[in-house]
Amino acid sequence: MFTAASLLEFMPLLLRGxxxxxxxxxxxxxxALILAFLAGFLQLSKFRGLRVLSTVYVELFRGTSLLVQLFWLYFALPILFDIRMPAMVAAVAAIGLNYGAYGSVVVRSSILAVPKGQYEAATALNMSPAIRMRKVILPQALPLMLPAFGNLQIELLKGTSLVYLITLMELTYQGMILRSYDSSKTLEIFALLLLMYFVLAYALTWIVRLLERRATRGRA
Known part of the structure; x- marks a missing residue:
């Protein structure tokens, strides 16, 4: 059971994590957002080489484990190519590349979901492809993207729990350190971890829902 003493003992380290x-x-x-939009746009490019490049990136990072990608960036690159990066950089790069690949599918499918008549109307108004995308297509596609982006954001948050394996001192790492000091407190420590991840995920969900309401305001 939680006690005031256990909370005072555990919370400072867990909050730091x-x-x-x-x-x-x-x-x-x-x-991940930058890569999602970049890869999503490239998949819609009229140039085959750009489409192939984007497809290779998406399939590579969707088809392999995030844990393996973390280990590859942090442990394998220094051995193979003498490329060394701090744990924070490796963690951000691996997670961003992984979820950017998933997000690119959301971007592509949402853009394709905009009715074809919108493209035709913008073309009839003599809009350039860039203006057409910025002024007509994206404002309609963004509300379609947000629910899926919200789900990916929660998955990304949970994915950060893997980075303790490359010695980054985040929430899970701090919990494991506390557990190593006193294994009899394992239940309390992991219950607090569960609660803190839930609070973080709920806050992110609330932010995404707020963005969804703002994005759809004034639209039928």
Whole structure:
């Protein structure tokens, strides 16, 4: 059972780890969004080479384990190519690349879901492809993307729990450290971890829902 003493004992270290988890989540989300839109647009390109390049990236990172990608960036690159990166950089790169690949499918499918008549109307108004995408297509596609992006954001948050395996001192790592000090407190420690991940995930869900309401405001 939780006691005031156990909370005072565990929470400072867990909160320190939660801050690192939020930092990894924020940086990875930014990278994943950039890659999702870039790869999504490339998959719709009229140039076959760009489509192939995007497809290789998407299938490679969707078809392999995030854990293996983490280990490859942090442990294998220094051995094979003498490329060394801090644990934070490796974590953000692996998570961003992984979820960016999943997000690119969301971007592509949402853009394709915009009715063809919208493209034809924008073309009839003599809009360039860039203006057509920015002014007509994306404003209609973004509300379609947000629910799927929200799900991916929660999965990304949970994926950050793997980075403790490359020695990044995030929430799960701190929990494992506390458990190593006193294994009799395992139940309390993991219950607190469960609660803290739930609070973080619920906060992200609330933010995404707020964005969804704003994106659909004034639309039928």
């Amino acid at each position: 939660a801050l690192v988890t939020l930092e990894v989540t924020l940086y990875s989300t930014v990278l």
